[in-house]
Amino acid sequence: MAKKLQYFNINGLGESIRYMLHYGGHKFEDIRYELKDWPIQSVKDSLPYGQLPLYEEGGKTLNQSLAIARYVASQSQLLPSDLWQQAVLDAVVHNIYDFWNKNKIAEYLRGDAETKAALKKQTFEEHIPFYFSRFEKELKANKGYFAGKLTWADFILVGLIETANLFYGEHIESNYPTIASLVKTVQNLPKVKEYIATRNPYIFK
Numbered sequence: 001m002a003k004k005l006q007y008f009n010i011n012g013l014g015e016s017i018r019y020m021l022h023y024g025g026h027k028f029e030d031i032r033y034e035l036k037d038w039p040i041q042s043v044k045d046s047l048p049y050g051q052l053p054l055y056e057e058g059g060k061t062l063n064q065s066l067a068i069a070r071y072v073a074s075q076s077q078l079l080p081s082d083l084w085q086q087a088v089l090d091a092v093v094h095n096i097y098d099f100w101n102k103n104k105i106a107e108y109l110r111g112d113a114e115t116k117a118a119l120k121k122q123t124f125e126e127h128i129p130f131y132f133s134r135f136e137k138e139l140k141a142n143k144g145y146f147a148g149k150l151t152w153a154d155f156i157l158v159g160l161i162e163t164a165n166l167f168y169g170e171h172i173e174s175n176y177p178t179i180a181s182l183v184k185t186v187q188n189l190p191k192v193k194e195y196i197a198t199r200n201p202y203i204f205k
């Protein structure tokens with residue numbers, strides 16, 4: 001069944017999905033658009049809500065990064081079968097996205113120097129301590145993963161940390177040893193590591 005993922009040529013909301021597709025050994029068409037060319041109107045008009053990522057499989061399409069990630073996780077042994085555990089992990093990924101959205105990344109990226117400095121200060125002084133202390137605690141209590149073993153929630157956190165690090169030019173996880181170790185664990189999973197080694201470095205301009 002042909003699989004395709006359309007996203008930008010950056011990590012963002014797409015990289016954890018790419019990691020899980022590689023981890024699961026799935027062949028897929030990794031379609032990427034350059035940010036500087038966006039909007040490509042014909043592509044934008046073809047998207048159900050005008051936004052990326054978009055996943056395709058067997059002629060069907062799915063939007064919303066978390067819906068795609070959860071589906072790909074289910075195909076890559078990264079979604080536990082227990083319904084309570086699934087719900088707990090749904091809560092975890094929404095907590096991670098809450099952290100992400102609090103940082104107002106879009107506003108930060110297009111802001112002037114003053115706006116950037118104010119938003120970055122808030123991210124580093126409020127949002128990272130609030131969320132990362134909680135993520136650290138949950139990971140510590142569960143053998144270094146959100147659910148006691150590797151699941152899609154771990155990939156979601158790592159994908160967004162890598163993106164934040166690209167945008168801020170810093171390692172936002174550095175004061176949180178269990179989170180930092182999870183980042184390394186995911187990056188060193190054999191098929192993920194292989195993919196990282198072949199991928200071109202992301203540049204954000």
Ligand SMILES: N[C@@H](CCC(=O)N[C@@H](CS)C(=O)NCC(=O)O)C(=O)O
Binds near residue numbers: 012039044051064
């Ligand atoms: N809630 C959506 C958000 C998707 C989203 O914000 N996509 C952005 C890139 S990260 C986009 O397509 N921006 C270009 C545009 O809106 O034209 C998801 O999680 O997939």
